[in-house]
Amino acid sequence: MATVHTTSPINPTTEAEAWDGGGSPFNVSYGKLMMWYFLVSDAFTFSALLISYGTIRASSQVWADPNHVFNAMPFLHGWDAPLGFVSIMTFILILSSVFVVRAVQEGHMMNKKGVVFWMFLGILGGAAFLGCQAWEWHHLITGYEHGHGMTLYSNTFGAPNSFGQLFFLITGFHGFHVLSGVVFNIIVCVQAAMGVYERRGHYEMVEKIGLYWHFVDLVWVFVFLAFYLL
Amino acid sequence: MAHSLDHETYKQQVRSVWVATVWLSVITVVEVVAALLWLYVIDPEGKMSKLLLNGFFIVASLLKAYFIVGEFMHVRYERRALALTILVPLVFLIWFLIAFVWEGAEWQNNRKVWNALPDIPAAHQHHDAGHGGDHGHDGGKH
Numbered sequence: 001m002a003t004v005h006t007t008s009p010i011n012p013t014t015e016a017e018a019w020d021g022g023g024s025p026f027n028v029s030y031g032k033l034m035m036w037y038f039l040v041s042d043a044f045t046f047s048a049l050l051i052s053y054g055t056i057r058a059s060s061q062v063w064a065d066p067n068h069v070f071n072a073m074p075f076l077h078g079w080d081a082p083l084g085f086v087s088i089m090t091f092i093l094i095l096s097s098v099f100v101v102r103a104v105q106e107g108h109m110m111n112k113k114g115v116v117f118w119m120f121l122g123i124l125g126g127a128a129f130l131g132c133q134a135w136e137w138h139h140l141i142t143g144y145e146h147g148h149g150m151t152l153y154s155n156t157f158g159a160p161n162s163f164g165q166l167f168f169l170i171t172g173f174h175g176f177h178v179l180s181g182v183v184f185n186i187i188v189c190v191q192a193a194m195g196v197y198e199r200r201g202h203y204e205m206v207e208k209i210g211l212y213w214h215f216v217d218l219v220w221v222f223v224f225l226a227f228y229l230l
Numbered sequence: 231m232a233h234s235l236d237h238e239t240y241k242q243q244v245r246s247v248w249v250a251t252v253w254l255s256v257i258t259v260v261e262v263v264a265a266l267l268w269l270y271v272i273d274p275e276g277k278m279s280k281l282l283l284n285g286f287f288i289v290a291s292l293l294k295a296y297f298i299v300g301e302f303m304h305v306r307y308e309r310r311a312l313a314l315t316i317l318v319p320l321v322f323l324i325w326f327l328i329a330f331v332w333e334g335a336e337w338q339n340n341r342k343v344w345n346a347l348p349d350i351p352a353a354h355q356h357h358d359a360g361h362g363g364d365h366g367h368d369g370g371k372h
Contacts, residue, residue, distance in 0.1 A: 026312035058334030214302040225291040
């Protein structure tokens with residue numbers, strides 16, 4: 001059988017047939033499969049971080065109450081708004097993820113303008129999320145909203161220092177994923193606008209980076225669960 | 231290259247993505263409302279067990295994960311073999327979670343026991359320092 005040189009998905013007739021070789025039994029290209037395997041490994045990294053959070057929390061006799069820790073809202077100084085700001089952050093990240101799905105779908109239709117438009121909105125969402133996180137870290141470190149906060153070495157919640165350490169480690173690691181995701185999204189958006197993918201004949205790169213971006217959203221669901229809800 | 235999707239499939243997929251968006255938003259709103267209801271109405275003094283509330287949060291988060299992985303990451307529409315190769319390794323996380331949180335709870339238990347016996351640790355430490363130290367009872371041993 002002829003060697004397949006294309007990077008676009010290959011389509012064997014049936015799934016059973018595909019295992020005989022000459023095509024991808026998973027019906028995805030090499031690049032997309034490897035992105036998936038990277039995400040599986042990254043999922044284990046985040047799980048290890050979140051489970052160590054659970055372990056240390058379970059081992060502590062006192063812990064902080066999230067409704068008390070996360071109750072500040074920008075522009076509303078002194079307001080007690082438990083979970084208010086983080087709900088907005090969550091919603092921003094979900095919407096950003098949706099925008100990137102739309103970019104992927106427009107890519108399937110070879111609609112260059114659509115890809116650039118939705119990708120741009122996705123980038124805005126990611127940047128907005130990072131801005132929110134910067135504000136949250138800042139007010140917690142300085143304690144200027146309610147006179148309470150935390151650093152790596154202290155906190156005003158009567159919790160062990162590991163509370164602040166785990167918070168900054170895990171939300172920081174997630175935030176770094178968001179930051180790199182925004183950079184990848186910008187590269188993809190610019191390349192799409194320059195017609196790189198149009199010339200290539202497919203928009204699969206949008207899909208691969210999109211997978212990464214949705215994964216960042218997925219991790220946030222569990223960071224939200226561990227730190228803000230439980 | 232031609233479109234890799236026909237127009238009908240495209241329209242249908244766009245619709246299902248917006249449906250998933252509505253689900254994700256509604257679940258998040260319900261989670262926050264549940265947390266606030268619990269805080270202000272159901273248990274303002276913080277005396278009740280949060281087992282039920284936390285159980286709801288975990289189920290709701292898994293439901294959100296289903297929409298993100300299934301719809302946004304397109305796993306629902308992938309070949310079964312691909313979905314399995316991604317999802318099956320995650321089964322290890324169940325034991326990972328149970329084992330470590332169990333261990334954490336045991337540590338807390340040990341701390342409680344330790345704190346309830348203030349005299350014994352102190353005496354024990356003194357005893358240890360005597361034998362473990364470099365200069366302690368050297369003369370006696372020789």
